[in-house]
Amino acid sequence: MLKKEQIEFYHSNGYLVLIDVFSKEEISKLNSKIKNFKNHTSQPNVICEDNGDIRSIFAPEIQEPIFGDLTKDKRLLIASEELLKSALYLYQYKLNLKEAYVGKYWEWHQDFPYWHFGDGIKTPEMISVMVLFDEVKSYQGPLLIIPKSHQNGIVDFQHKAHLENKKDNLLNSLNSDLKYTINNELVKEYALKNKIVSLEGTQGTVIFFHPNIFHASNSNVSPFKRSTAIITYNSIHNTPEKKSSRPHYICYRNTTRLKVFS
Numbered sequence: 433m434l435k436k437e438q439i440e441f442y443h444s445n446g447y448l449v450l451i452d453v454f455s456k457e458e459i460s461k462l463n464s465k466i467k468n469f470k471n472h473t474s475q476p477n478v479i480c481e482d483n484g485d486i487r488s489i490f491a492p493e494i495q496e497p498i499f500g501d502l503t504k505d506k507r508l509l510i511a512s513e514e515l516l517k518s519a520l521y522l523y524q525y526k527l528n529l530k531e532a533y534v535g536k537y538w539e540w541h542q543d544f545p546y547w548h549f550g551d552g553i554k555t556p557e558m559i560s561v562m563v564l565f566d567e568v569k570s571y572q573g574p575l576l577i578i579p580k581s582h583q584n585g586i587v588d589f590q591h592k593a594h595l596e597n598k599k600d601n602l603l604n605s606l607n608s609d610l611k612y613t614i615n616n617e618l619v620k621e622y623a624l625k626n627k628i629v630s631l632e633g634t635q636g637t638v639i640f641f642h643p644n645i646f647h648a649s650n651s652n653v654s655p656f657k658r659s660t661a662i663i664t665y666n667s668i669h670n671t672p673e674k675k676s677s678r679p680h681y682i683c684y685r686n687t688t689r690l691k692v693f694s
């Protein structure tokens with residue numbers, strides 16, 4: 433159960449970090465399965481960089497069912513319910529891998545625009561939970577966030593002329609040239625006001641973050657990989673009005689309340 437101060441911290445700052453939530457043994461079990469996805473790079477839920485390395489794996493339980501249990505773990509699910517004060521369903525789940533030396537960056541963005549415009553979700557009554565599968569230091573491309581930047585809804589996007597006449601492409605929500613990035617001047621303004629926080633942590637650390645928080649991460653030029661899971665829950669009262677046209681591995685269709693795995 434979260435403490436009152438932790439819940440207040442989350443709502444005020446838009447994120448919350450809990451260290452050592454999972455043991456090394458628990459994480460090792462999952463980590464050992466990640467290499468198996470190399471056999472599935474032609475599957476549509478496995479998103480690769482131009483060099484063939486895996487960037488993200490959506491709905492990893494499709495190929496490796498063991499990953500399914502993580503989304504129902506009480507340390508993530510109950511804590512998220514406490515933060516949102518709502519029953520939740522699983523909205524999206526992915527592994528983000530940043531390979532040693534070459535793992536690529538994520539530009540400054542908010543997540544909610546993708547879910548609002550892409551899937552028709554009405555309000556940001558949602559939460560994302562990042563689980564660190566490796567110890568993450570400053571040089572491995574940790575998640576960067578700007579505290580309190582979640583408070584003003586969806587903000588102005590950075591104009592990207594090269595994407596303007598391009599046909600709407602699913603990959604532009606998934607690759608390193610994102611469709612909805614935050615206007616650079618705004619990023620600067622918020623960063624000057626509230627600073628940028630680098631969320632490093634031990635293996636097994638958990639980071640809860642708001643769908644409107646400004647976040648990004650650098651490339652991983654270090655010799656150490658950085659694997660993470662990001663689970664996004666949505667309130668059962670916030671289901672989309674119509675079915676998303678995006679694939680089921682990007683936007684789950686089962687909106688029944690998720691129950692803790694026991």
Ligand SMILES: O=C(O)CCC(=O)C(=O)O
Pocket residue numbers: 528538543573574575647648649660662
């Ligand atoms: O993996 C990261 O460092 C950032 C991921 C991210 O921003 C996202 O998946 O929306």
